[in-house]
Amino acid sequence: MNSTHEKLAQSLKLTLDEDQLTNCMRCGFCQTACPTFIETGLEAASPRGRIALMKAVVDGLMEPDESFRSQMDLCLGCRACEPACPSDVKYGQLIEQTRAAIAAEKPYSLPVRVVRKTFLQGIFPHRGRLKLIGKTLSFYQKSGLQKFARSSGAMKLFPDHLQQLEKALPDVTGDGLEELWSKAGLPYRRETTGSGSKLMVIPASGAKVGRVGMFRGCIMDVMFASTNVNTVRLLRQAGFEIVIPEEQVCCGALHAHAGEMDDAKQLAGQNIWAFGEANVDYIASNAGGCGALLKEYDHLMHAEQDKRLQLAAIRFAEQVKDISELLNSPGRPLTPIQAESANKTVKVTYQDSCHLRNVMRVQGEPRQLMQQLPGVDMCELQGAEVCCGSAGIYNLTQTEMSTTLLDHKMEHVEATGAEVIVTSNPGCLLQMKWGIERAGKQRGIKAVHLADFLAAQVRIEDVGE
Amino acid sequence: MLETVIREQLAAVVGGKWFKDDPESLVSYSYDATPLYQAMPDGVIFPGSTQEVSDIVKICSKHRISVITRGAGSNLCGGTIPLQGGLIVVMTRMNKLLEIDADNLTATFQTGLNTKQFHLSVERTGLFYPPDPSSMIICTMGGNIALGAGGLRGLKYGTTKDYVLGLEAVLPDGSILRTGGKLVKDAAGYDLTRLLVGSGGTLAILTEATVKLIPKPSYRKAMVAVYDDLQAAARTVSNIIANHIFPCTLEFMDQPTLQVVEDFAKIGLPVHAKAMLAIEQDGSVEDVERDLKKLEEICLASGAVQLNIAKTPEEGAKVMEARRSALAALSRLRPTTILEDATVPRSKIADMVLEVQRIAQKYDVQICTFGHAGDGNLHPTAMTDARDPEEIHRVEEAFAEIFEAAIAMGGTITGEHGVGIVKAPYLEWKVGEAGIRMMKSIKDAIDPHQIMNPGKLFAETRKRIVFQERTEQAGRDSASDQDRKIETS
Numbered sequence: 001m002n003s004t005h006e007k008l009a010q011s012l013k014l015t016l017d018e019d020q021l022t023n024c025m026r027c028g029f030c031q032t033a034c035p036t037f038i039e040t041g042l043e044a045a046s047p048r049g050r051i052a053l054m055k056a057v058v059d060g061l062m063e064p065d066e067s068f069r070s071q072m073d074l075c076l077g078c079r080a081c082e083p084a085c086p087s088d089v090k091y092g093q094l095i096e097q098t099r100a101a102i103a104a105e106k107p108y109s110l111p112v113r114v115v116r117k118t119f120l121q122g123i124f125p126h127r128g129r130l131k132l133i134g135k136t137l138s139f140y141q142k143s144g145l146q147k148f149a150r151s152s153g154a155m156k157l158f159p160d161h162l163q164q165l166e167k168a169l170p171d172v173t174g175d176g177l178e179e180l181w182s183k184a185g186l187p188y189r190r191e192t193t194g195s196g197s198k199l200m201v202i203p204a205s206g207a208k209v210g211r212v213g214m215f216r217g218c219i220m221d222v223m224f225a226s227t228n229v230n231t232v233r234l235l236r237q238a239g240f241e242i243v244i245p246e247e248q249v250c251c252g253a254l255h256a257h258a259g260e261m262d263d264a265k266q267l268a269g270q271n272i273w274a275f276g277e278a279n280v281d282y283i284a285s286n287a288g289g290c291g292a293l294l295k296e297y298d299h300l301m302h303a304e305q306d307k308r309l310q311l312a313a314i315r316f317a318e319q320v321k322d323i324s325e326l327l328n329s330p331g332r333p334l335t336p337i338q339a340e341s342a343n344k345t346v347k348v349t350y351q352d353s354c355h356l357r358n359v360m361r362v363q364g365e366p367r368q369l370m371q372q373l374p375g376v377d378m379c380e381l382q383g384a385e386v387c388c389g390s391a392g393i394y395n396l397t398q399t400e401m402s403t404t405l406l407d408h409k410m411e412h413v414e415a416t417g418a419e420v421i422v423t424s425n426p427g428c429l430l431q432m433k434w435g436i437e438r439a440g441k442q443r444g445i446k447a448v449h450l451a452d453f454l455a456a457q458v459r460i461e462d463v464g465e
Numbered sequence: 466m467l468e469t470v471i472r473e474q475l476a477a478v479v480g481g482k483w484f485k486d487d488p489e490s491l492v493s494y495s496y497d498a499t500p501l502y503q504a505m506p507d508g509v510i511f512p513g514s515t516q517e518v519s520d521i522v523k524i525c526s527k528h529r530i531s532v533i534t535r536g537a538g539s540n541l542c543g544g545t546i547p548l549q550g551g552l553i554v555v556m557t558r559m560n561k562l563l564e565i566d567a568d569n570l571t572a573t574f575q576t577g578l579n580t581k582q583f584h585l586s587v588e589r590t591g592l593f594y595p596p597d598p599s600s601m602i603i604c605t606m607g608g609n610i611a612l613g614a615g616g617l618r619g620l621k622y623g624t625t626k627d628y629v630l631g632l633e634a635v636l637p638d639g640s641i642l643r644t645g646g647k648l649v650k651d652a653a654g655y656d657l658t659r660l661l662v663g664s665g666g667t668l669a670i671l672t673e674a675t676v677k678l679i680p681k682p683s684y685r686k687a688m689v690a691v692y693d694d695l696q697a698a699a700r701t702v703s704n705i706i707a708n709h710i711f712p713c714t715l716e717f718m719d720q721p722t723l724q725v726v727e728d729f730a731k732i733g734l735p736v737h738a739k740a741m742l743a744i745e746q747d748g749s750v751e752d753v754e755r756d757l758k759k760l761e762e763i764c765l766a767s768g769a770v771q772l773n774i775a776k777t778p779e780e781g782a783k784v785m786e787a788r789r790s791a792l793a794a795l796s797r798l799r800p801t802t803i804l805e806d807a808t809v810p811r812s813k814i815a816d817m818v819l820e821v822q823r824i825a826q827k828y829d830v831q832i833c834t835f836g837h838a839g840d841g842n843l844h845p846t847a848m849t850d851a852r853d854p855e856e857i858h859r860v861e862e863a864f865a866e867i868f869e870a871a872i873a874m875g876g877t878i879t880g881e882h883g884v885g886i887v888k889a890p891y892l893e894w895k896v897g898e899a900g901i902r903m904m905k906s907i908k909d910a911i912d913p914h915q916i917m918n919p920g921k922l923f924a925e926t927r928k929r930i931v932f933q934e935r936t937e938q939a940g941r942d943s944a945s946d947q948d949r950k951i952e953t954s
Binding site for chain 1: 487488489490492493494495496497498499500505511537538539557558579581600602603729790792794796797800801802850851852
């Protein structure tokens with residue numbers, strides 16, 4: 001065995017949870033839920049297969065060679081296998097442990113390394129840099145540079161998928177939730193906690209049903225800041241007081257999925273502290289990918305030395321809710337703009353966010369919120385539970401599988417005849433926008449976040465207390 | 466590892482993409498859903514047509530390479546473990562539904578077709594294909610036919626073997642055989658169709674099949690009967706049959722099974738009860754309602770303490786779905802779950818359940834029992850840990866005694882999983898010396914070079930074997946040691 005493989009094999013033996021490996025009884029029930037198995041039909045590209053490969057390495061039956069690594073990379077981490085698993089194998093933990101060992105032992109190829117380092121360490125954790133990118137993007141879009149780049153053919157210098165992704169980018173201003181909120185003249189007050197943490201507090205409309213900490217997210221707050229604004233407007237309308245702790249940071253999900261566990265834990269610690277200061281009943285997430293990791297902070301921090309932090313992590317995880325859960329209950333029902341008797345005017349379909357569905361186990365709530373609207377014709381998307389191929393930075397690192405999944409997804413979307421694809425996660429939203437570009441359907445179909453869709457369909461009184 | 470020239474020939478048949486022998490592929494086709502067994506193949510091939518299968522078999526026949534046919538790898542008898550290495554032929558590319566013939570009420574398909582997909586396609590046309598093994602979301606029709614799969618509807622509708630009308634198969638010399646047809650009656654010579662059904666890949670590779678369909682029952686209704694006494698539940702089963710009622714499903718679960726299934730499915734199963742029967746009837750509205758009324762009376766008279774009749778079809782479907790996940794849900798209790806399918810004449814159900822309990826106690830092992838009580842097919846399931854050889858040994862002893870008990874009651878060692886590796890040591894108990902001799906002569910006549918799935922069906926030992934060393938490569942490398950390690954660690 002070559003020495004890199006040997007080191008990785010040793011490290012996998014130490015990191016992989018042997019009980020979980022043994023608990024997989026190889027019934028195979030996970031396979032029809034796995035996007036990469038559906039696409040390839042290969043045992044190795046299924047959860048049962050990947051677990052067997054991990055176990056084979058631990059048992060010394062196989063070297064963790066290049067093909068082993070690329071098979072682990074091919075996994076989207078969508079975790080659709082977990083609800084399908086009758087034996088409750090924690091596949092998500094196994095794949096993260098494997099990736100952590102790989103990340104620690106063996107360098108990735110240069111382009112992948114650049115993408116990983118740029119995004120994971122250089123950008124996501126730094127709010128200032130993200131905003132700067134936002135401002136730059138805003139300049140790029142507003143100054144005519146975007147128009148120039150597209151018309152001059154400069155974009156053609158980039159690979160196809162980056163060209164299409166660029167077109168899918170939303171218009172951004174560089175302003176985050178707090179700036180947009182205060183610039184809009186909407187009501188809020190600033191508070192400082194005993195230990196000096198700064199909070200932005202937005203009052204509930206009408207009687208207060210609870211106090212919610214708003215997790216604004218990193219990409220979300222730059223690329224989709226207006227969605228964050230709509231999220232807060234909806235939560236207010238449903239009777240929540242909203243608190244935005246200023247010290248909150250990126251959730252760390254992309255780091256955890258890429259095997260950078262130390263970074264993920266550091267970010268988690270910061271968020272647990274920031275929201276602990278805010279003294280809230282719930283923590284609202286409007287991004288399935290973030291919400292899922294927030295919901296698993298208890299697991300992420302389970303080996304933490306600091307017992308108080310460990311307990312705080314458990315409490316934090318219990319408080320995390322998707323906005324669709326909060327709006328259903330305990331939030332007050334929202335009032336549709338359109339009358340009960342209205343004709344079904346908008347045909348809508350819903351693409352599940354994998355982590356919202358498979359980890360947070362939320363699938364009915366977003367659908368119910370839309371079905372309750374008299375003017376909305378909600379058509380179920382065939383394969384809505386199958387990943388769209390976005391999966392964090394997967395669409396940048398595994399472009400071929402990602403686009404295959406996306407193109408199949410768009411075929412199903414077209415079959416519904418829907419004009420709007422609603423999603424619950426920024427990654428999925430960008431991917432669906434990209435899919436619309438690829439399918440050449442910019443005129444017929446648009447992709448929107450659930451919060452933006454609902455905000456346009458229900459009565460919201462934005463006045464103060 | 467196959468010789469370069471053979472690898473090239475195989476790759477030429479299917480195209481390079483569909484022949485694989487890298488470590489990752491070999492590992493990922495070294496197991497199926499059977500606990501404790503794993504052995505490495507020498508190559509994996511994915512044919513796209515019957516002609517390709519024939520060409521592959523001709524190459525293997527010439528070079529005496531073992532051929533192991535595989536569908537989804539969801540069987541529980543070790544039927545697709547490449548005990549002596551060889552070539553795994555994965556049939557899942559050949560998954561076309563070729564025809565649903567509404568005039569003759571038949572369907573014809575390639576054998577790699579997924580069972581659940583087949584059910585959905587058939588039911589969309591208003592027809593019905595009853596065999597529904599618990600693994601139907603992943604398994605293939607070819608696998609069902611090769612191992613004689615059953616399911617929850619055996620009592621009223623029979624099993625796979627009762628539906629196969631014709632087959633296309635590739636024989637060990639590469640020739641292509643067609644048997645039967647869209648015929649209800651066919652008395653032309655030996656019944657080769659029936660011979661190949663349940664042959665477990667030891668005689669031929671099944672490539673196409675024609676099965677019979679029946680009209681889809683218009684109405685179905687499910688009920689649940691709860692017992693605080695195990696024998697009362699078993700008695701109910703006997704009484705239902707004695708009253709000449711044939712529910713389409715009559716499933717039994719004991720308390721440990723109920724608890725884990727509820728934990729998994731969360732549908733409000735009675736976890737404090739000692740046993741539960743899930744009963745479903747289908748047919749016309751009048752017939753179903755009448756039968757359900759009668760069933761209610763029988764359950765109560767036999768000692769049921771609680772009855773729940775599903776209010777909606779969805780509620781009924783949920784109960785059956787929960788029962789379908791019983792096996793896998795049981796595996797939450799302990800790391801390793803060994804499930805058997807000893808079957809007795811249905812009048813003996815109560816005796817058999819008690820016998821299983823006695824044997825479990827004797828060997829100090831945990832055995833949950835659930836199963837298709839209506840057709841006498843129980844699933845005594847042992848929860849154990851593959852890493853504890855001493856306990857595994859006791860489990861094996863217990864199962865040997867369970868098989869013995871089943872046969873003593875006029876039953877069989879396997880109702881629906883097939884023989885494969887797991888039951889091979891017990892086959893002679895069931896079919897006798899003359900039976901084994903006849904089966905072996907058939908095998909030798911059709912497959913003289915023993916290339917079709919060697920090591921299955923026939924075994925010398927009486928005791929259940931935990932692992933089998935690879936004879937071919939032993940000593941050349943450490944593969945056999947590694948196989949052993951993975952099987953017993």
